[in-house]
Amino acid sequence: MRRKLPPLAALRAFEAASRTENFAEAARELGVTHSAISQQIRALEDWLQVKLFERHGNRVLLSSEGATLRPRVNDAFEILFEACEFVQRSTKKLPINVSAEPAFASRWLRPRLSEFRDQHPEIEIRLVSGWDQKSLQGSNIDVIIHFEERLKEFVHISDRLFPIYGYPACSPGFLEKIPGVIRISDFNHLPLIHDNSRLMWRRWFSEHVPDSTAWRTGYVYSDLSLAIDAAADGEGVFLADDILCANEISQGNLVRLLPDDMLCTWYCAGVTGDYSANSAVKIFLDWLIAVSKNQQNAAPSPFKNSSSA
Numbered sequence: 001m002r003r004k005l006p007p008l009a010a011l012r013a014f015e016a017a018s019r020t021e022n023f024a025e026a027a028r029e030l031g032v033t034h035s036a037i038s039q040q041i042r043a044l045e046d047w048l049q050v051k052l053f054e055r056h057g058n059r060v061l062l063s064s065e066g067a068t069l070r071p072r073v074n075d076a077f078e079i080l081f082e083a084c085e086f087v088q089r090s091t092k093k094l095p096i097n098v099s100a101e102p103a104f105a106s107r108w109l110r111p112r113l114s115e116f117r118d119q120h121p122e123i124e125i126r127l128v129s130g131w132d133q134k135s136l137q138g139s140n141i142d143v144i145i146h147f148e149e150r151l152k153e154f155v156h157i158s159d160r161l162f163p164i165y166g167y168p169a170c171s172p173g174f175l176e177k178i179p180g181v182i183r184i185s186d187f188n189h190l191p192l193i194h195d196n197s198r199l200m201w202r203r204w205f206s207e208h209v210p211d212s213t214a215w216r217t218g219y220v221y222s223d224l225s226l227a228i229d230a231a232a233d234g235e236g237v238f239l240a241d242d243i244l245c246a247n248e249i250s251q252g253n254l255v256r257l258l259p260d261d262m263l264c265t266w267y268c269a270g271v272t273g274d275y276s277a278n279s280a281v282k283i284f285l286d287w288l289i290a291v292s293k294n295q296q297n298a299a300p301s302p303f304k305n306s307s308s309a
Helices: 008-020 023-030 034-048 064-091 102-119 172-176 184-188 199-208 224-232 246-250 279-296
Strands: 053-056 059-062 094-100 123-129 143-147 156-170 192-195 219-221 237-240 262-271
Touching: 008 023, 008 034, 008 064, 023 034, 059 064, 094 102, 094 279, 102 123, 102 143, 102 224, 102 279, 123 279, 143 279, 156 199, 156 279, 184 199, 192 199, 192 224, 199 237, 199 262, 219 224, 224 237, 224 246, 262 279
Parallel strands: 094 123, 094 143, 192 219, 192 237
Antiparallel strands: 053 059, 143 262, 156 237, 156 262
């Protein structure tokens, strides 16, 4: 059997009057007259059969019964407020358009978005992968995530996320074809796998074999994900890392060949406008930065120097 409650208007009047301890101020807050507040309070007192306020001229003070009732009524209205706010958020999602470098979008960000959606169901993330500025034109993008050197071409960099340290790696099957212990000089003769350009391998050779032009050889793929797949399939040697290649490394589909690594780039986030008025963008960036910091604490992968190891 449903229990009877006093009129909601009377409880609302009591909540405002008990908080302000002033009927006139409560009336202004609720947009009613002073007499309307007095009538609602009297109606609630009649319903409860107790006095809720002690009147002292123009002042009102809570009675002991009123002081007992006040926190419970406040808690009840807070629950009602949160329930209504939750429904509003769930029916009026705040959209954010995020463009990310393709490998970052598919290998790092997309698997983590479910965590963000669980924490912020009121925000809708629309994720697209994009490589160059042309793909972003007219797309109403709010946040761009890309390599630091490329992001400078698009927008002002908001935050650095995490660095990418590359090291030579290959598939176990490819490693078996290399006799003995791998030496730096061996890379002059191994098939190299490049992503988008030959820049990273050129930098690696300039640090380790500066007189070599072997970086000019090998297979070039249009994006990082294709290059990682090619290396895992045994096509050659690739500059892998512990973040984007995490699955391949942990599952043994790529093995590290040398202990040293090289700073390749930073992934950074940028905004296309003033996001101070867009709370959803700020919430997303704060979450992204927090998750990225955790990523930097990951342990480095072990390396395997020979096919017999």
